[in-house]
């Protein structure tokens with residue numbers, strides 16, 4: 530193939546994207562509760578060992594591009610859109626007005642707001658540091674974010690306490706730090722109750738997000754299960770207002786099964802919000818787009834969520850790769866992520882209604898009726914053949930994933 534001059538590359542991307550097929554029209558995409566984060570689209574590709582590869586981009590462009598794709602909801606950190614020094618000042622009010630106007634112009638809704646309590650130097654010792662002024666500032670930041678949420682019409686507030694931890698042990702008493710962290714969440718909930726009255730809106734749903742490592746070496750609340758224990762610890766004044774925002778990859782990072790982690794949140798009634806992405810077990814937070822690494826696992830996750838009528842947001846918390854251009858972020862990265870989600874969601878519907886899986890599942894639940902239910906040998910024998918269905922169901926799910934249930938076949942060996 531001849532070299533492709535720079536001016537012809539976008540046309541090539543568009544043609545090959547079209548050739549991929551499987552895309553959904555924006556109107557179809559809008560029917561799903563999918564949210565696009567400001568920080569995901571604006572991610573410039575930077576990291577500790579990585580210089581940025583893309584130009585900065587503001588909320589006007591992100592919201593307009595999301596709208597064109599058919600992403601109907603938008604989420605943001607306070608400092609994604611308002612510089613730290615301008616928070617709570619006149620500039621904040623003016624920016625909020627501009628965001629409201631931009632959302633309205635493009636028909637998007639703000640679904641979630643989140644406070645940045647991990648990036649700025651003020652959080653060097655975490656959002657629940659020893660110095661009372663840091664914690665007072667943290668409480669104010671959370672309350673201010675809740676206010677921004679009400680003003681933008683959000684339903685959810687997310688808290689990822691990224692720097693709640695340490696590099697070296699001994700300087701802090703973890704029990705004290707957890708109490709102080711609870712004070713911050715309590716301040717956010719109390720502020721919310723006041724603000725909700727003031728704005729005549731329901732209070733927000735407050736969602737804790739765990740990540741097992743990064744940016745601290747040791748994390749005090751590393752998993753969604755740790756967060757559930759924290760919510761139930763008695764330290765929160767309004768535990769009923771607080772639930773989880775699990776992130777798919779964050780559960781994988783500690784070696785957990787995301788589907789099982791989601792199940793534990795579901796039985797606790799705490800699955801409020803869900804960050805969707807992909808990646809690898811026991812690696813850092815690579816935030817790859819949904820389904821590019823573990824499509825079968827994702828299908829399983831969505832079967833669970835569909836079966837239990839999860840109706841919260843699916844937040845596209847991934848980072849377009851550094852190799853993707855600014856053009857590619859909206860021409861390839863976001864539309865393809867949304868379309869893979871929709872396809873996997875619809876496929877999950879196929880799994881739930883598949884006659885083979887249905888009959889196998891019912892047979893497993895019916896059991897084999899042993900003559901003596903208190904005799905271990907008889908109970909084992911009664912289920913001996915039925916249990917083969919576990920593997921058969923897994924096989925069927927792979928068939929559904931690759932389309933064999935709809936007749937896709939290969940002529941190998943004929």
Ligand code: GLT
Nearest residue numbers: 643687688689738776804846
């Ligand atoms: C940060 C983190 C994400 C969280 C964001 C919410 S911040 O990007 O890596 O997983 O969801 O604050």
Ligand code: MN
Nearest residue numbers: 738776804846
């Ligand atoms: Mn996340």
Ligand code: MN
Nearest residue numbers: 776778814816
């Ligand atoms: Mn992540």
